[in-house]
Amino acid sequence: MKILVTGATAPLGAAIVWELLASRDVELVLAVGREPTPPRPLDPSARPDPRLVYRAVDLTRPRALHDLVWGEARELGIGAVAHDMLHRSAREEGRRVHAQNVDAVRELVLACTDHPTIRRFVYRSFGEVYAHRHATSDLIDEDAPLDFDPGAPQWLRDRVEADLTVCARMAGPLGIAVLRCAEVIAPGVGSQLWDYLQSRVCLRPLGFDPMLNVLSLPDAARAIGTALRSTAIGAFNIPGADTLPLSVAIEESGRADIPVPGPLLAPLYGLRRWVAGFEFRYGMNVRRFHFGGVLDGARARRELGFVPRAQVRWPPGRQHPRFERPGARAPAGA
Amino acid sequence: MEAGATGATGAPGASAPRTARTFARIAREAPFHDEGYGFDVFGLHPPSLARAVRASRFFYERYFRVDSAGAEHIPAAGPVILVANHGGVLPVDGAMLCLDVLRQTEPPRIPRAVADHFVPRLPLVSTLVARMGVVAGTRANVRHLLGRGELIVIFPEGVTGPGKPFRERYQIQDWRVGFAELAIRYGAAIVPVAIIGAEESWPMLHKVTALRAFGTPYLPILASPVPLPVRFHLRYGAPIRLAAEPAAADDPRAVAAAAAEARAALEQLIAQARAARERGLGGLFR
Numbered sequence: 232m233k234i235l236v237t238g239a240t241a242p243l244g245a246a247i248v249w250e251l252l253a254s255r256d257v258e259l260v261l262a263v264g265r266e267p268t269p270p271r272p273l274d275p276s277a278r279p280d281p282r283l284v285y286r287a288v289d290l291t292r293p294r295a296l297h298d299l300v301w302g303e304a305r306e307l308g309i310g311a312v313a314h315d316m317l318h319r320s321a322r323e324e325g326r327r328v329h330a331q332n333v334d335a336v337r338e339l340v341l342a343c344t345d346h347p348t349i350r351r352f353v354y355r356s357f358g359e360v361y362a363h364r365h366a367t368s369d370l371i372d373e374d375a376p377l378d379f380d381p382g383a384p385q386w387l388r389d390r391v392e393a394d395l396t397v398c399a400r401m402a403g404p405l406g407i408a409v410l411r412c413a414e415v416i417a418p419g420v421g422s423q424l425w426d427y428l429q430s431r432v433c434l435r436p437l438g439f440d441p442m443l444n445v446l447s448l449p450d451a452a453r454a455i456g457t458a459l460r461s462t463a464i465g466a467f468n469i470p471g472a473d474t475l476p477l478s479v480a481i482e483e484s485g486r487a488d489i490p491v492p493g494p495l496l497a498p499l500y501g502l503r504r505w506v507a508g509f510e511f512r513y514g515m516n517v518r519r520f521h522f523g524g525v526l527d528g529a530r531a532r533r534e535l536g537f538v539p540r541a542q543v544r545w546p547p548g549r550q551h552p553r554f555e556r557p558g559a560r561a562p563a564g565a
Numbered sequence: 566m567e568a569g570a571t572g573a574t575g576a577p578g579a580s581a582p583r584t585a586r587t588f589a590r591i592a593r594e595a596p597f598h599d600e601g602y603g604f605d606v607f608g609l610h611p612p613s614l615a616r617a618v619r620a621s622r623f624f625y626e627r628y629f630r631v632d633s634a635g636a637e638h639i640p641a642a643g644p645v646i647l648v649a650n651h652g653g654v655l656p657v658d659g660a661m662l663c664l665d666v667l668r669q670t671e672p673p674r675i676p677r678a679v680a681d682h683f684v685p686r687l688p689l690v691s692t693l694v695a696r697m698g699v700v701a702g703t704r705a706n707v708r709h710l711l712g713r714g715e716l717i718v719i720f721p722e723g724v725t726g727p728g729k730p731f732r733e734r735y736q737i738q739d740w741r742v743g744f745a746e747l748a749i750r751y752g753a754a755i756v757p758v759a760i761i762g763a764e765e766s767w768p769m770l771h772k773v774t775a776l777r778a779f780g781t782p783y784l785p786i787l788a789s790p791v792p793l794p795v796r797f798h799l800r801y802g803a804p805i806r807l808a809a810e811p812a813a814a815d816d817p818r819a820v821a822a823a824a825a826e827a828r829a830a831l832e833q834l835i836a837q838a839r840a841a842r843e844r845g846l847g848g849l850f851r
Contacts (some may be wrong), residue, residue: 253844368605368705375705401638442608442695474600476608493688522685523695525606527709542601 233259234459235309237290237339238316242265242419247313249273252280254456261309263299284528290316291330293338300342302563304349311351311459312343317393319421321386321512332389337396341548343404353458356394356411358468358526359387363518369442372527373411373466384515401464408458412469413446413526417545420448426511428484428546434499435520437490440478442523446471447541454537463534470528472539475522484545493521566656579808582618592614595673598713601847606614606694607706614675617666617697625664628794636669644711646751648677648827649806650835651720651727652734653792658763660798661797663697663716676721677710678718683782704743711751719744724782726773734764735835737828743822744837750814755803755827762797800838
C-alpha cells in the first residue's frame with residue numbers, strides 16, 4: 232500500500248503519516264507539505280523510516296500539483312491519497328486562503344480521477360459543515376443539511392465548498408471517502424474550541440449549555456488510516472470519544488465558567504481577539520454554543536469499522552472526568 | 566376511582582414508599598446511554614432528573630394530586646410511544662405525565678418527551694429540559710431514541726393543543742401522524758394516555774400572535790398567574806401493537822390508519838376519564 236499524504240507537516244498530517252508508518256502493510260508514504268523539512272517523528276530518537284518520502288510542494292500551484300500526481304506519485308505507484316491540507320487560521324481570509332482550501336482540493340481530486348495508479352481518495356472534512364439551527368437534530372447524521380449561510384466566515388464557506396467539490400466526484404472511478412470529523416482538540420490544528428479553552432475564564436451564553444462531541448488527534452489519524460484501507464465510498468461522520476456539555480468541557484480544562492448574556496459575548500470575544508490575537512471567533516461558534524450538535528458515527532462504524540477510542544487531552548488543567556453517576560462508563564484511557 | 570388506580574392519594578400503601586425509593590433509583594437504575602461524562606448525547610443527566618423529581622414532589626402529590634391508572638400497560642422494555650392529549654398553557658401536563666411514568670414503571674423508565682422546535686431557543690429552559698430528558702422534535706432525534714428502545718412521549722397535537730380556546734377543551738386538534746410512521750418503522754408499541762385536568766388548570770383567555778419571543782408561536786394571556794390546583798387524572802390505555810411490517814412506514818394509508826386507531830383509542834379514554842370525574846364528588850378540585 233503506497234499512500235500520498237498532503238498537509239503532512241501540520242499536526243494532523245504528521246499524525247496520519249506516523250499512524251500509517253506504524254503499520255506493516257504500508258510500503259511507502261509520500262508526504263507533502265509546504266515546509267522544507269519533513270514531519271518530525273513522534274520519538275525524536277527514532278531512526279528515519281526509509282518508507283517515508285517527503286516533498287515540499289505548493290499545492291496551490293496547479294502545475295506543481297499536476298506534476299506531483301502525474302510525475303512522482305505515478306512513478307512510485309501511489310495507490311491512495313489522504314488530503315488534509317486546509318488553512319487552519321480563522322483570522323486569515325482572501326484568495327490565497329481560498330486557493331489552498333478549495334482550489335487545491337478541486338485540482339487534486341481532478342488529477343486523481345483518471346490516474347493510472349491512484350484508486351482511493353480520502354478527504355478530511357469537518358463536522359462544522361453542518362448547519363446548526365434550533366430546528367436541526369441534536370444527533371447529526373450525514374443527511375443533515377449543510378451550512379450555506381452566505382454570511383458565514385470564509386473559514387466555514389471554504390470548508391463547505393471543498394466538501395461538496397469532493398462529494399461531486401463520488402460517482403466517478405475514484406473511490407472517494409469524505410470524513411466529516413468532529414472538532415479535533417489539540418494545539419496547532421486550528422481548533423476554535425482549543426483556543427477558546429486557553430483563557431482562564433471562559434464566557435458562555437447564559438441559559439445555554441449545549442452538548443459537544445470532540446475528537447482526539449490519534450483517533451482522527453486512525454479514522455483516516457481506516458478509510459484509506461477501506462473501499463467504502465461516501466461521506467462519513469467521524470465523532471470522537473468525548474460527548475459532553477460545554478460547561479463540563481470548560482471544567483475539564485480547569486477554567487472558570489462564567490455564563491454571560493449572549494449579546495455581550497460577540498463584543499467581548501471580539502475585543503479579546505483584537506487585543507490578544509486569539510483565533511477564537513464567537514461569530515463562528517454562536518450557533519453551536521446555543522444548540523447542541525453531536526455527530527452520529529453510525530455509518531462510519533458500520534461501513535468503515537471506525538469506533539472512537541482515545542479521549543482528548545484537554546488543555547492543561549484537571550484531567551479527570553467527573554463521574555457523578557455511580558457505575559458510569561469510565562472513558563477509554565481515563 | 567377506577568380499578569387499578571394509584572397515585573398520590575389513590576393507593577396510599579403503594580405510593581408512599583415507592584416514591585421515596587424512586588428518587589435515588591432514577592439515577593442508579595434507569596436504563597441510560599451514558600457517553601462517559603454522565604450525560605447522553607441529548608444532554609440527559611439522571612442526577613439532575615432525580616433532583617427535579619424530588620423538587621416537584623409537592624406539585625405531583627399535593628398540588629395537582631395526580632391520580633394515575635393503567636400504567637401497567639407501559640411495556641417494561643423496548644421502544645414505546647406514549648401519545649397524549651395536550652392542554653393548558655404551559656406543558657404542566659407533560660411534566661406530570663413524565664413524573665408519573667418515572668414513578669409508576671418498575672424499574673423506572675426515563676420518558677423522553679418530544680418538544681416543539683422553539684424549545685431549544687429558550688434560555689435556561691432549553692438546558693433544564695434537556696437535562697430532564699426532553700428532546701427537540703426532529704425526526705432524526707426520535708428515530709435514534711426509538712432505535713435504541715427508549716420510551717417517547719409525544720403530543721401529536723403539537724402547539725395546537727395548548728393553543729385551543731377553553732370551550733374546545735379535550736377536543737383533539739390537529740393530529741399529526743409522524744408518530745405512527747415511526748411506530749411502524751421501529752415496531753414500537755403505542756400507548757394512548759388521557760390527561761384530564763390540565764385544560765381547567767391553566768386556561769388561556771387569549772393568544773397574541775403578533776408578539777413572539779424566541780420563536781414561540783404566540784404570547785398567551787392567562788386566566789390565572791399560576792396554574793389552579795385542579796386534580797390531574799392520567800389514564801393509560803392498552804398498548805396498540807401495529808401489525809404492519811416496517812416497510813409499511815412509507816405507505817401513507819397505513820400510517821394514517823395507525824394514527825387514526827391511536828386517536829380513536831385516546832378519544833375513548835378521554836371520554837371515559839371525564840365521565841368518571843363527573844361521577845365523582847367534589848368537582849375539579851378533589
